[in-house]
Amino acid sequence: MxxxxxxxxxxxxxxxxxxxxxxxxxxxxxxxxxxxxxxxxxxxxxxxxxxxxxxxxxxxxxxxxxxxxxxxxxxxxxxxxxxxxxxxxxxxxxxxxxxxxxxxDPTRPGPAVVHQDDSLQLLLLCCHPALTEVSQVALTLRAVGGLTTAEIAHAYGVGETTMGARISRAKQTLRKAGARFELRGDDDLAARTSAVMRVLYLIFNEGYTATGGSRLTRSDLTGEGIRLARMLHALLPDDSEATGLLALMLLTDARRDARTDAGDHLVPLAEQDRTTWDHEQISEGRRLIEAVWTAGRVGPYQLQAAIAAGHAEAVTAADTDWPQIAALYLWLERLQPTAPIRLARTVAVAQAFGPRRGLALFEHLDREHRLSEDPLVAQRARAVHAHLLAQLGEHDRASAGFRAAAALTDNEVERDYLERRTRPPERPS
CATH class of the missing domain: 1.10.150 (DNA polymerase; domain 1)
Known part of the structure; x- marks a missing residue:
């Protein structure tokens, strides 16, 4: 050997x-x-x-x-x-x-090893447009992240055999598509890089609030998302969105330890002990987003990082500049009119201008875009709606909404929190 x-x-x-x-x-x-x-x-x-x-x-x-x-x-x-x-x-x-x-001549020595960083090319290959989004995520975790098939399967709540077959199909799809390791002249580097960032964002989000299981977060996935985002930022230091993505992950992940208490119960953002936030990560994230904020056209990841920075710089929940965050979400919605962003803007508007205005916006968006039926946000949409109703004193409707939201999540920590919210508030004696 x-x-x-x-x-x-x-x-x-x-x-x-x-x-x-x-x-x-x-x-x-x-x-x-x-x-x-x-x-x-x-x-x-x-x-x-x-x-x-x-x-x-x-x-x-x-x-x-x-x-x-x-x-x-x-x-x-x-x-x-x-x-x-x-x-x-x-x-x-x-x-x-x-x-x-x-x-x-098999007796000849092996190849001369050229030490060059192939990380970006490998990320671009794993995020080839011929693959589905799910396959892109799985292949990236497998090939670039180094996770085993069993680890990826566990993260996404499927069997190892199922995930193995999915990864195998992805590799065969690349072969049939004639995917090359080098980009060709007709390849759209910007589009491929955008796909890489979306995949890393999905990996991080799955770790930050796991789809299923007994833990709210999967630190292995959030850590892998941050590691790969650091790699992408190092390879593309002048890409403002790659910088924004890394800043967003750092600023968001900084709150991870405060999101559950000693009993592993979910702690909402407003009730978190902010002294337990990772302030080194917050400082790094803020430096990154401030460095690119005025560098040119602002993209979705930069906007989300600015929103996360707005939360991070508030010493207490009451200090949060919710009108500014609501305005940033409106800007973000114009760039990316998706269900998760619309729902997040509803929350920001309710915090900035009161629950009645937030409820009116939610009901308008629900009629226009059917948020409560969108598989991406149906569970959270019902929870947000219930929370707004509870703030307005409509506790029976709110309890029904929390119960419906609880039934739509496979994450035990999240389900426990929602089920506890179904109980009527205690009246002062």
Whole structure:
């Protein structure tokens, strides 16, 4: 087995350093193999096998000084084996493979390893327009995030077999679409980058409020979303929206620990202990959004980051500048007239100008856009409507609304909060 460079001493199989190295290097190894062979589905299999070999051998021999070179060489050999397997039925691929000098003489050394960052190209490939949004998310988590199929399946509340099949179909779709690792002249880089940002946003949001399960948040997914957003920002430092996306994640995630109490009950934003917010993340997020706010055209992620900054800079809930936040949501709605943004503007208007005005706006938007029936926001729309009714003293209707909202969520923490809101308020004795 190739072992470029000296090895360190033996490491424990569960050593976090070993896992960290494997997870960090896997996307780069995958990118190198896809760039060389142009076969994403085979390269992904080869990388997984290289990681398995490394996890066994490095436990005994230690982590090599150049782990990426080590993994690329092992993955390269496995790619050759996989291509050879296909040669029996694929004459065209046979001819291409036999032209490879390593295939012609397997005793020759492996490829010279070029240390370049393939992260952006790999993200763009995983977010290819031929894939559905769900497949883009799953493939990004698998190929770039390094999550296992089981971890992705658990995050999205489906079986491992189902998620495995989904990822496999995504890889086959890329192959049928003739997706290349390099962008061609007719590829729209801006559109592809926008797709990458949307996928990272979806990953973060699923972690921030998990679709199902016994925990409100999935810190593994929020952490992965932030890590990948940092990577994207580093690769595209002049892209204001990439900067805005990272700022948004940091400012939002800063509130994570305050969102539940010691009993794991949901704590609404107005009731959170703001001293427990991560103020280092808040400072970083504010610096990022302030740096790009006047740089040019303001986009949706920058606007959402500005809204999050508005919450973060308020010392108490009462200090929140809700009229400004409502105005930012109106601006955002004009750029992205989606159900979640319309619903969020309703909340901001109610906070800024009173529940009666908020209820009137909600009912208008519900008639026009059927928020209560939109699968993206139906559960939250019923909860917002119930909350506004409760503020106006219509407790029976509010209880029915909270009950309906509770029935639409699979997140146990969220359901518990909504069910507790169905109880009538205690009257002073």
């Amino acid at each position: 190739d072992q470029p460079g000296p090895m360190t001493g033996p490491v424990d199989h569960d050593d976090p350093q070993l896992e960290q190295v494997l997870r960090a290097e896997a996307p780069q190894v995958l990118g190198a193999l896809v760039r060389r062979f142009g076969r994403f589905e085979l390269a992904e299999d080869a990388v997984q096998e290289a990681l398995l070999v490394a996890s066994r051998q490095w436990t005994d021999d230690g982590i090599p000084q150049e782990p990426r070179s080590w993994l690329i060489r092992v993955g390269y050999r496995r790619m050759i084996d996989l291509i050879r397997t296909e040669q029996a039925s694929r004459r065209r691929e046979t001819e291409a493979a036999l032209a490879d000098p390593v295939l012609a």
